[in-house]
Amino acid sequence: MSTTANDDSVARVARATAEGNLSESAARNIRRWLTESPFAPHRDRLRADIEQGRWQELDNAFFAVLEFGTGGRRGRMYPIGTNVLNERTIAESARGLADYVTSRKGSDAERSCVIARDARRNSKEFAECCARVLAGAGFTVYLFPEPRSTPLLSFAVRHLGCDGGIMITASHNPPSDNGFKCYAGTGGQVIPPDDSGIIACVEAVSEREIPEVAMEQGIQEGTIRLVGEEVDRAFIAAVVAQSVSDARNASIVYTPMHGVGESACGEALRAAGFAKVNVLESQRQPDPDFSNVPGHVANPEVPRTLEPAIEEARRTGADLVIASDPDADRIGVALPVGPSSAGAWTTLTGNQIGALLAAFVVEQCQKAGGLRPDHYMVTTLVSTPMTRSIAESAGIGMEDDLLVGFKWIGQRIDRAGPGNFLFGFEESHGYLRGTHVRDKDAAVAALLFAELVASLKDRGRTVLDYLDELYRKHGHYGEALINKVYEGRTGLEKIRSLMAALREDPPQQIGGLAVTQVDDYGRHESRRPGSSAPPTPLPEPSGDLLIFTLDAPGTRFAARPSGTEPKIKFYLFARTETSHLTDGAGLDAAKAETAQRLERMAEDIHRYIASKVPEETA
Known part of the structure; x- marks a missing residue:
């Protein structure tokens, strides 16, 4: 039959x-x-x-077969299939990691892996599946039975001395998604050549049955060990150790957005001595549907997701709103615009938060006499160039030539020397100070931003005042982001077609400005449109990223497919000189000039996309 x-x-x-x-x-x-x-x-x-x-x-x-991107393997869940997350593809991922580590260390060597998971649908089942598979491959498995944050997993890899780590999470993706985030023994996400090596092992595993050890048997025999409180305490202590200020007079509304952040951000703020932390009750409990988050997508990059927390802050007279995404590795913040919390509020972009924290950390370290010329900060090619100006004015190093993905920041920290690392971030709201992890950490970011607010409050100033001072000193930097979403097989074809068009038939003008240079990190070449000169070689990094420089200082845009979502991203940058300004009205005019340039650029980019992908589904 x-x-x-x-x-x-x-x-x-x-x-x-x-x-x-x-x-x-x-x-x-x-x-x-x-x-x-x-x-x-x-x-x-x-x-x-x-x-x-x-x-x-x-x-x-x-x-297709779901591949590893900037954050590992992430996508929609469906009970069957090769291009989705289910128990079979999760088991293949876990066994592929196990086989790769075994090929490097040998089958007779002791091998270990720590596994954590968020509160999404199927995360518990997927984490236990990984534990059973790794135990079946001869590993000692450390498993967090309750939901935990992604940075805690990164910390646990280092703290427990494991060969690798697995985090089951889809971060801020919609409720339909989940993911398998793979970590190396450094505590950072896997990078070349390890990622391709793991993929090869996953492909080999897909041809055969995958042995498992039953959970009860593994726990009884000690091959699966449940961990929790000891690692939690050590992690929180490591986060609090990154403090740069004693100021604590700030009233905070914090929301974990139905994720796991209270165990990380909330605990860190309380442990550091912030007594006025109000956890938003309506979004406090873990909920895989993100029921009380506007749009049901718990992404702190999206301003409207912070609206319920802002309403609570208005009601209670708070100084600050902090939101973490479901796996608590990124934050969003909101602040009152004027002197009263009862009035208007505004959210900050990821680049604004990064520049503020970078400047604050530099300032505080200078005051403490602990800033050295060999200190350095790290950002990516699509993060605000303002950070370089901040670093140069402080006389420290700046590493800002990295591809998108915090794994590259983690790698650069290890290459450049962890002891001199000061601060790192990427524009998508991920921040890190300290070497306790090799990934972005919402708990550290929340602590530092709370200290920034409290420190400025003690001086009778606001964060927006501080940001304007940075603009006056370094120039007004503005950024914008365009996300074009294309689902499924046809969507993937549209993304590839659009990237091919950008390479073969790039726009000649954007926002009324000529495109003067195209840097192609996929082909490793730099071209000048309209020039008969041959392309010049472009060194590492290597990735599907294009950067278009325009005929105005500090003005450019970048395009890249997302490594974790079915979308292509366009990053827009503009700068307006402010060194000649003498008053606030002049700064307002500079901000308007930057905004208008970005708006014109965005309009032309949308027109270009429509001409190349006329049947887009956004």
Whole structure:
């Protein structure tokens, strides 16, 4: 009967492919799942989907193999499929990591891995699946049975001396998603050549059955060890040690956005001595649907997600709103615009938060006499150039030539020397001070921003005053972000088509300014449009990133596909000189000039996208 059912399903798949309802790549992967023994446990669900004619769902689930991006493996969950997260693809990921570590250390060597997870749907099941698989591969597994933050996992890898770590999370993605975030023994996310080595092992594993050890058996035998409080205490102590100010007079509304952040950000703020921390009750409990977050996408980059916390801050007269994303590795902040908390509030961009914290850390270290010329800060190629000006004015180093992804910042810290690392961030709201982790840390960021607010409050100043002072000193830097979302197989094709167009037929003008240079980090070449001169070599880093320099100082834009979401991102940068200004009205005019330039750039970029991808789905 099973053979007959399989034959019927294979025939239905063939017809769907011939009729154009299913791609060849999806059909190929589906046939494997129908006929090969490793996938037998999932066959009943697969047959049911085929009988119901769920071709769109099956095509999206099977048309490709979900790859590692800037944050590992992340995507939609679906019970079956190669391009989605389910127990089979999670098991393949865990066994691939295990096999790669074993190939490097040897099967007779002691091998260990620590596993944590957020509060998303299926995160507990996926984490336990990883534990069973790694124990089956001969590893000692340290498992957090309760939800924890991503930076805690990074810390735990180093603290426990493990060969690697796994974090089950999709960060700020929609409720439909989950992910497998893979860490090396450094506590940083895996980087080349380890990432490609792991992928190769995952591909090899996909051809065979994956042995597991039952949870109860692993715990009883000691191959699966449950961890918690001791690591938690050590992590919080390491975060509090990054304090740069004794100021504590700040009233804070904090929201974990239904994620795990209270155990990290909330605990760190309280342990550091901030007595007035009001955790937003409506978003306090972990909830995989993010029920009380506007739009149900808990992303602190999006201003409207902070609106409930801002309302609470108005009601209670707070000085500051801090929000962390569901796995508590990034923050968003909001501040009152005027002297009264009852009035208007504003949110800050990731670049503004990064520049503020960079300047504050530098200032505080200078006051303490602890700033040295060999100190350095780290950012990415698509983060605000204002940080370089801050570093240069302080006489310290600046490492700002990195691709998107905090794993590159972690790698640079290890290369350049952890002892001299001062501060690092990327524009997508990820920040780090200290060497207790090699990833962005919302707890450290929350502590530093709370100290910034409290320190300025003691001096009778506000964060917005401080930001304006930075603009007067360094110039007004403005940034904008365009996200174009393209779902599924056709969406992937649109993203690739748009990146190809940007390379082969780039815009000649954007925002009324000529494109004077194109830096292509995929082809490792720098080109001058309209010039007969051959391209000049562009050194590392290597990635699918294009940077277009425009004919105005400090003005450029960048384009890259996201490594973790089905979207292409455009990063816009502009700067207006302010050294000649003498009053606040002049600064307001400079801000308006920057904003207008960014707006004109955005309009032209949207027009260019529409001309190259006319049937876009945003």
